[in-house]
Amino acid sequence: MFESALPGQLTPLTLGLGIAYPSGATSWTARAAYPGAVAEYLADLADPAATLRLAAELRDGAGALSRISFTPAQLAGLGGTLFAPPVPVAIAPAEGATALAPFDVVVPNTLLDGVFAGTADGGGLYRAELIDGAGRGWTIVRPDVADGVSAEVRLHVPDLLAAGGAALPVGALVLRTASLAHAGFDAESFLFSDLERLAGFRTRSAPRTLDVR
Numbered sequence: 001m002f003e004s005a006l007p008g009q010l011t012p013l014t015l016g017l018g019i020a021y022p023s024g025a026t027s028w029t030a031r032a033a034y035p036g037a038v039a040e041y042l043a044d045l046a047d048p049a050a051t052l053r054l055a056a057e058l059r060d061g062a063g064a065l066s067r068i069s070f071t072p073a074q075l076a077g078l079g080g081t082l083f084a085p086p087v088p089v090a091i092a093p094a095e096g097a098t099a100l101a102p103f104d105v106v107v108p109n110t111l112l113d114g115v116f117a118g119t120a121d122g123g124g125l126y127r128a129e130l131i132d133g134a135g136r137g138w139t140i141v142r143p144d145v146a147d148g149v150s151a152e153v154r155l156h157v158p159d160l161l162a163a164g165g166a167a168l169p170v171g172a173l174v175l176r177t178a179s180l181a182h183a184g185f186d187a188e189s190f191l192f193s194d195l196e197r198l199a200g201f202r203t204r205s206a207p208r209t210l211d212v213r
Contacts, residue, residue, distance in 0.1 A: 002034045003069065004042075004051050011196050012053065012069065020056070030056055030082075058084050062206035069200055074183070085201040086110040088126060090177045090208060091152065098211045101161075101168055104154040107177050111144040111201070124181025124201065128155040130210075131174045138168065143187035144179075168212050178204040 003012035018032025032054060042052060055069035066084040075082065088107035093099050105128040124144050131137040140155045155177075161167035181201040196202070 001055050002032050002038075003053050003055050005053060005069075005197050012055070015052070018054075018056075030054075054082075056082050056084070060206070063204075064089075064206040065202070065204045067199075067202040069202075074200070085179070085181075085203055087203040087205050088153070088177050088179050089205050090128075090175060093175070093210055095208050096211065098213055099157075099173075100213050101157055102159045103157050105140070105157060105175065105177065107153050107155070109145060109147060109151050109153050110203070111179055111181050113147045123185035123187060124179060124199075125185075125187070125195065126153050126155060127178040127180065128157070129176045129178070130157070130168065131176075132169045133172065136169075144181070170212060173210050173212050175208045175210050176205050178202070 001014055001018050002016040003014050005012050015038045016032055016034030018030050020028040020030045023029040053069045053071050054075055055067065057065065057067040059065050064087050066087055068082050068084060070082065086108075088110045090105055090107050092106040093103065107126060107128075111124050111126075125141050126144065128140045129137055130140075138157075138160075140157060142153065142155050145153055157168075159167075179201065180195045180199045180203075182198045183200060
């Protein structure tokens, strides 16, 4: 699909849909278009080439997602090929494991250095979400780490009760892990509201159930 990353939007605005045709065992050829009225809208922008993006998304039956969204210039730098980023599926805790805060959610370091959009300035965040049966949620984020530092990334779930907050509820919690990245990302200067809108890479794991004690 074609989309536009406009300031003020929490997520990209869809401009035109596309369709994918199988071109191999693990590859597809995508064709997408947008209406002429969108061309007039783009012409009014200061930098339409930086606003228009081509996006592709893969989902599996378990609920995992891998999404990529690049400008035409970024796509040209990759030879016209979009590669779905790997999903950071949690290494620990395991499905059904018992967890007692504080504990770490461990994921593989899937945001590889220097490959985002063919540049060396890409970066991003890892995110872990814990959701209870009532829909109440806790979100933990941390910046990417250099590949040479560690093949794994740890997201620390603190003891909220010891810190003066409300403790994680006892019982089943759903865990989902994710990654978001875009060219020029600065871990010391960014807006959380921009992460989804600007993300060139966005992934999310299938849900996993933990037993919190």
